[in-house]
């Protein structure tokens with residue numbers, strides 16, 4: 428309790444700028460934005476060294492991306508660093524192979540896991556898929572899931588998507604471009620599902636083992 432005559436101030440001392448704030452001051456979008464200034468900023472190349480890329484990701488995370496991963500729409504936790512599946516990474520919105528440049532206007536922040544799925548062509552068209560994969564990878568870091576569990580999720584979704592794509596293809600009114608795009612999907616997923624021919628047997632064996640242990644547990648009662 429404050430004694431009479433003593434004024435208590437709740438004003439806090441100015442805090443030192445974070446590295447991301449310092450980075451924003453040096454590389455960030457001009458404060459007084461005009462369309463011209465925005466265009467100049469968007470066309471500016473990003474720094475390429477790993478520590479500066481991380482800071483660029485933190486800066487975008489705090490500004491344009493509002494802390495949300497553009498693929499799975501789950502917040503990105505900056506406590507994750509390096510190769511952690513939840514760590515923030517930079518992603519070209521228009522991919523390099525389509526002429527997308529490494530400039531401020533063409534990057535966004537994704538979880539490492541989401542970025543890797545995208546890079547491998549496992550485009551998480553369904554947000555739920557991306558979320559499930561991310562959650563699986565985070566749980567695998569925590570030792571709760573194995574790589575096989577993650578593989579099972581990937582294949583299950585790939586197979587699901589294949590069925591959807593086939594249904595879409597069977598529908599009417601697809602433009603030539605859309606049809607071509609979907610055919611690419613079919614090819615990708617077909618390959619993905621057939622790449623691991625042993626997995627189906629593993630699942631069957633696991634299911635048999637589970638059944639056997641359930642029967643075993645039932646017999647004990």
Ligand SMILES: [Zn+2]
Pocket residue numbers: 496497498499500501537538541557561
């Ligand atoms: Zn994500």
